[in-house]
Amino acid sequence: MRTYRKAYPLGWRIMDGIEAAVAAVWPRRLSGAVPYVMVLPAVLLVLLLVIGMVQIADQSARVLDTSTFMPSADYRSANYEQIFNSGLYWSILWRSLLGSVIVTVLCLVFAFPYSYLMVRTPSALLRKFLLIALFLPFFIGQVVRAYGWLIILGNQGVVNEVLGLVGVPPMRLLYNYPAVLFGLVQYMIPFAVLMLAPALTAIPEEIESAASSLGANWWRSFVHVVLPMAKPGLIGAGLVVLTLSLTDFAMPAILGGGSQDFIANAIYDQFFRTSDQGMGAALTIILVGIGSLVVGIVFSIFGAGTLAMGRDRK
Amino acid sequence: MTQQPLGKSIVIWTMVALVLIVLSAPTIVVLGASFTSGNIIQFPPQGFSLQWYAKIALADDLRSAFVRSLAVALICTLISIPVGTLAGIALSKYAIKFERTLQIYLLLPFTIPLIGSGIGLMLLFGEMRILGQIWPVGLACCVINLPFMIWAVMASSASLDPDLELAAANCGAGPISTFFNVTIPGVMPGIISGSLLMFILALNEFLVSLLLTDARTVTLPVQIYNSIRSIITPDLAAISVVFIVCATLVIALLDRLVGLDIFLKSK
Numbered sequence: 001m002r003t004y005r006k007a008y009p010l011g012w013r014i015m016d017g018i019e020a021a022v023a024a025v026w027p028r029r030l031s032g033a034v035p036y037v038m039v040l041p042a043v044l045l046v047l048l049l050v051i052g053m054v055q056i057a058d059q060s061a062r063v064l065d066t067s068t069f070m071p072s073a074d075y076r077s078a079n080y081e082q083i084f085n086s087g088l089y090w091s092i093l094w095r096s097l098l099g100s101v102i103v104t105v106l107c108l109v110f111a112f113p114y115s116y117l118m119v120r121t122p123s124a125l126l127r128k129f130l131l132i133a134l135f136l137p138f139f140i141g142q143v144v145r146a147y148g149w150l151i152i153l154g155n156q157g158v159v160n161e162v163l164g165l166v167g168v169p170p171m172r173l174l175y176n177y178p179a180v181l182f183g184l185v186q187y188m189i190p191f192a193v194l195m196l197a198p199a200l201t202a203i204p205e206e207i208e209s210a211a212s213s214l215g216a217n218w219w220r221s222f223v224h225v226v227l228p229m230a231k232p233g234l235i236g237a238g239l240v241v242l243t244l245s246l247t248d249f250a251m252p253a254i255l256g257g258g259s260q261d262f263i264a265n266a267i268y269d270q271f272f273r274t275s276d277q278g279m280g281a282a283l284t285i286i287l288v289g290i291g292s293l294v295v296g297i298v299f300s301i302f303g304a305g306t307l308a309m310g311r312d313r314k
Numbered sequence: 315m316t317q318q319p320l321g322k323s324i325v326i327w328t329m330v331a332l333v334l335i336v337l338s339a340p341t342i343v344v345l346g347a348s349f350t351s352g353n354i355i356q357f358p359p360q361g362f363s364l365q366w367y368a369k370i371a372l373a374d375d376l377r378s379a380f381v382r383s384l385a386v387a388l389i390c391t392l393i394s395i396p397v398g399t400l401a402g403i404a405l406s407k408y409a410i411k412f413e414r415t416l417q418i419y420l421l422l423p424f425t426i427p428l429i430g431s432g433i434g435l436m437l438l439f440g441e442m443r444i445l446g447q448i449w450p451v452g453l454a455c456c457v458i459n460l461p462f463m464i465w466a467v468m469a470s471s472a473s474l475d476p477d478l479e480l481a482a483a484n485c486g487a488g489p490i491s492t493f494f495n496v497t498i499p500g501v502m503p504g505i506i507s508g509s510l511l512m513f514i515l516a517l518n519e520f521l522v523s524l525l526l527t528d529a530r531t532v533t534l535p536v537q538i539y540n541s542i543r544s545i546i547t548p549d550l551a552a553i554s555v556v557f558i559v560c561a562t563l564v565i566a567l568l569d570r571l572v573g574l575d576i577f578l579k580s581k
Contacts, residue, residue: 019488038404039416041397042464045457046422052434053426059437113329119578131574132565137337139561141518143535144554147542148340151347151355158343186336197578218322240424247427249521254542264429271433284430295425
């Protein structure tokens with residue numbers, strides 16, 4: 001008796017009810033639409049960003065009237081003209097671009113051996129250690145990490161105190177360009193390693209053995225075999241690091257101390273210090289334009305690399 | 315790695331050691347500074363005390379900022395789980411028209427700079443008159459990190475054998491019970507790793523919080539940022555340790571539930 005009652009438990013009956021209800025409101029012939037319904041919420045969420053960008057574009061064409069402190073009602077291009085004619089914004093732009101390229105190169109150079117060792121080591125313990133050492137700073141957040149660097153590099157900081165012990169006078173290690181770049185590299189390395197690692201996993205170890213058994217030394221097999229095969233990972237990692245450091249706010253603000261502004265800091269100042277929304281919005285549009293241009297160029301030359309979100313085409 | 319050449323090992327280990335030092339230095343120094351018994355942060359540290367922890371435990375502003383950060387992270391995660399899971403499964407299982415366009419569209423949160431996303435949402439939320447509340451901050455954190463969730467689910471979904479779903483259907487399961495009994499358990503590792511990632515990133519989110527919060531709704535990273543600018547005291551180190559503890563917890567959970575190795579798998 002008991003087995004009979006258990007043979008069709010309540011949970012199944014509820015499930016049958018749900019199935020029948022869904023089948024009633026969603027006939028089978030509409031099943032082709034299912035994937036579109038499934039991506040719809042994500043599309044709507046991202047739409048918020050698109051609407052926000054439209055708002056910024058709208059603001060960017062309104063010029064602040066300095067007598068009434070009201071943005072103009074009609075569209076003008078004065079904000080953009082002012083940016084293009086001002087040496088200040090060109091130097092900020094140049095500083096951000098140059099900085100993000102340097103940071104990207106350094107990140108890729110140092111992230112590569114790290115991911116390589118992490119992927120290839122036979123020791124599960126070492127792999128776990130490397131992963132934890134990577135995730136801990138990644139999960140701690142930018143502000144806390146920058147705060148750590150303030151303690152280390154400050155005038156009474158760890159580095160200067162240690163240098164003082166050997167008789168070196170205190171140096172100003174903070175609030176300069178190298179400090180910002182250093183902070184950015186430290187911030188970006190986890191991103192780079194995590195983008196690189198799957199691409200390195202995909203390279204069979206046997207190929208390297210084959211190269212070395214054919215007489216290539218490790219450097220040649222690295223340059224001619226591993227590096228070309230890791231290209232999708234390098235592109236993905238490079239793009240993420242490049243765009244994130246180009247648009248970063250916290251590191252220039254905290255480690256640059258106001259003297260090493262990147263574009264994001266200039267935008268923030270326009271919105272919250274000068275209260276010239278139109279000017280800030282125009283700067284934002286220019287930054288988005290540069291960012292998209294960089295991504296577009298890299299995508300069209302190298303493909304989407306590991307950033308692709310589609311199905312694997314078999 | 316069998317019998318590596320010596321030169322290669324030296325190069326790799328030197329660079330890895332350098333990276334390890336640079337990655338860990340801020341964490342270690344913040345931890346050390348939080349236990350100082352002095353009134354300023356000094357090196358070498360002056361004695362050991364828990365006085366700064368006692369001080370932050372009594373600071374209402376810091377505690378409520380932390381509670382708000384937790385709320386933001388929770389809201390972000392709760393929104394991202396259904397949205398990211400459905401999108402991830404759909405993208406990896408079905409052939410969708412305009413797939414490339416959709417991919418580029420869904421990557422917008424990563425390609426639009428954070429300052430742009432933040433200011434755009436600030437203008438939009440301002441117009442909708444919902445600024446000054448907590449939930450829009452959580453929603454914003456969800457939007458800007460959504461690709462992480464979609465990626466995580468897609469990675470699990472791609473390794474799921476489609477025959478399993480056919481087998482379930484063959485045994486008489488309808489599409490809904492197949493989805494909940496076969497597909498969802500199959501992509502669970504992706505859902506878990508994705509939602510932990512969303513949680514910790516929202517807990518730490520700084521720039522978007524800075525733009526979307528005011529003095530009454532300030533989150534902990536913004537609170538720390540505001541205090542850094544005036545003066546560096548050891549209580550900031552103690553409150554920063556809260557983040558270190560949270561990060562450690564999330565890493566332990568990730569390792570226990572799905573294994574950290576999941577991030578090394580190739581798609």
